[in-house]
Amino acid sequence: MDVLILRLDAPLMSFGAPIIDRHGNVQPYPALSLITGLLGNALGYEHGDFDKLNRLQERLSYASRQDRAGQQIRDYHTVDLSQDFMRDDNAWTTQGWLDERKGGAASKGTHIRLRDYRADAVHTVALTLNPADEAPDLNQIEQALQNPERPLFIGRKTCLPAAPLFVAQMKANSLMNALENLPLHPRADNRKTFTAWWPVDDKEHKTKPDMEQPVTDRRDWANQIHVGERWIARGEIQIKTETTHE
Numbered sequence: 001m002d003v004l005i006l007r008l009d010a011p012l013m014s015f016g017a018p019i020i021d022r023h024g025n026v027q028p029y030p031a032l033s034l035i036t037g038l039l040g041n042a043l044g045y046e047h048g049d050f051d052k053l054n055r056l057q058e059r060l061s062y063a064s065r066q067d068r069a070g071q072q073i074r075d076y077h078t079v080d081l082s083q084d085f086m087r088d089d090n091a092w093t094t095q096g097w098l099d100e101r102k103g104g105a106a107s108k109g110t111h112i113r114l115r116d117y118r119a120d121a122v123h124t125v126a127l128t129l130n131p132a133d134e135a136p137d138l139n140q141i142e143q144a145l146q147n148p149e150r151p152l153f154i155g156r157k158t159c160l161p162a163a164p165l166f167v168a169q170m171k172a173n174s175l176m177n178a179l180e181n182l183p184l185h186p187r188a189d190n191r192k193t194f195t196a197w198w199p200v201d202d203k204e205h206k207t208k209p210d211m212e213q214p215v216t217d218r219r220d221w222a223n224q225i226h227v228g229e230r231w232i233a234r235g236e237i238q239i240k241t242e243t244t245h246e
Helices: 032-043 050-059 138-146 175-180
Strands: 002-013 060-068 071-080 090-092 098-100 110-129 166-171 194-199 212-215 230-237
Touching: 002 138, 002 175, 032 050, 032 060, 032 138, 050 060, 060 175, 110 138, 110 175, 138 166, 175 194, 175 230
Parallel strands: none
Antiparallel strands: 002 110, 002 166, 060 110, 060 194, 071 110, 090 098, 194 230, 212 230
């Protein structure tokens, strides 16, 4: 199969998990919605391009290797909505339209937010599209990643990449086969094995029940919510080459 290789490397990355109350959790691997949004952003898709984003998400299959674990940190911040300049009846949304405040308790007083991030981490991602001949294809995505329509970020808008995301396009028997044969990042952890996440239907890598887990990272782009469930595998892999990729 044809496989596109990306490297997610940034001072801060946010692999967002479902938000619970005020707490913006992160998960250890990049979500399906994150990869979809990243590619859609590079291609120049708009918020209203629901059909394009949903179709890209349906076609996308990927595996992620954690080259460098980094550390999890938490951002604590507050906003005081009772200040005079915050009392405007309307507020601009990220979609570009005015949202009228209803004046309830949620729009007043001081609000606390906790947002988690992964600091100094590196992930290598192998992805493919099925069907392969439908637009956009891997060549178009490669071109978009090298010349994106707008600035790219990994999770939240503050998470700017430290290096170009595109690494290579290659042939491989499977997504995991690609990751096993791809050199590690120069700053990779000093380990013999590395944690990876991949689709459970990867025929090259048989999984045991305790390696499989359900995840809810598929996004309904029209309603801006996460829906549905899919299964992924998690395990340790060995890298078959000792050289690092610069």
